[in-house]
Amino acid sequence: MSDALRVHDAPRCNDVPEDPLAFLEGLEGASAWHVAGRDRSRTRVVTTLLHGNEPSGFLAMHAWLRSGVVPAVDAICVVANVEAARLHPVFTHRSVPGRRDLNRCFGDPRDTEGVDPEARIAHAILDLIDHQRPEAVVDLHNNTGRNPAYAIGLDPSREALALAARFGRHFVWSHLRLGALLEAVSSCPAVTVEVGKSGDDAADRIARAGLSALLETESLFEPLDRGVEVRILRMPMRARMRPGRRLVMAQALDPSAHLTMPDDLDRHNFEVVPAGARVGWVGPAEADCPLELIDEAGRDRAADYFERQHDALVARRPFMPIMITMDAAIATSDCLFYVVHDVRQSSSE
Ligand SMILES: [Zn+2]
Structure with a gap:
């Protein structure tokens, strides 16, 4: 595994600092935790902080790792652009100034491996996904405007809509090719979830509830509950x-x-x-x-x-x-x- 992404076993809850900023400061760089679940035959991957100024997913992941809950299946939690996130003032830099937007580096990171740190992190994340063969990948983001929580995906399949429904009621069906992580994952359903505006308590709560639901639910892709509707918006x-x-x-x-x-x-x-x-x-x-x-x-x-x-x-x-x-x-x-x-x-x- 590349040293661009350090993969750890699940931390003991006491090893995770109570303060999320102290947790962030203690990381050596892009980091992942592999948390063993009740069913070890399946894995789900959640990524956060591809953008350093979008902390809701990271805060949710910190709280979840601290909780010590055993997930339904193996969970891999990734904190990606640690370097950008902790530039002062913390959580204000989308990317490291003068360097590339990490979530535009997944177009073909294998071609650019070693060229810049962002391509190396992107490559390492895709390598991890290839190796683990997860049943779902969810990439958590915030955005800059006021929005309800919504998922973005390339295919409004039943599975992708079920992932979206863990967080909100909108699925944006994207045809854009920007070099984002979800575009590079073809082996399983993958969505980006925008949980709301950075720094907004409501966004943090949605990320936290959605992450718990995602990792602790036995059957992720069962038909949505009666009355739960996800609106598909073509973009x-x-x-x-x-x-x-x-x-x-x-x-x-x-x-x-x-x-x-x-x-x-x-x-x-x-x-x-x-x-x-x-x-x-x-x-x-x-x-x-x-x-x-x-x-x-x-x-x-x-x-x-x-x-x-x-x-x-x-x-x-x-x-x-x-x-x-x-x-x-x-x-x-x-x-x-x-x-x-x-x-x-x-x-x-
Ligand atoms: Zn983002």
């Missing part, structure tokens, strides 16, 4: 700023910006924005629509969804935005929000 379009445009988040038009978006826009995550609703203000320097909306085929669909009415940018048709970021830098370089289609409701058969 075909990504909205971002056109090149060279400036975005400002504020409550009124900022004439220096090409686009001003309300700074509480994330209240509308997972809600339908009706036709005619104002989604932002367009500044005088903008001759066109400042947003582009790229579909799976790479076409810009902005003109189908948005129109300019004087200084307002207005929805031409209803749409549901998810994963709205309130960070103008991310919105400009990566994505402001995704537009989803509601596929169908899944419920117990």
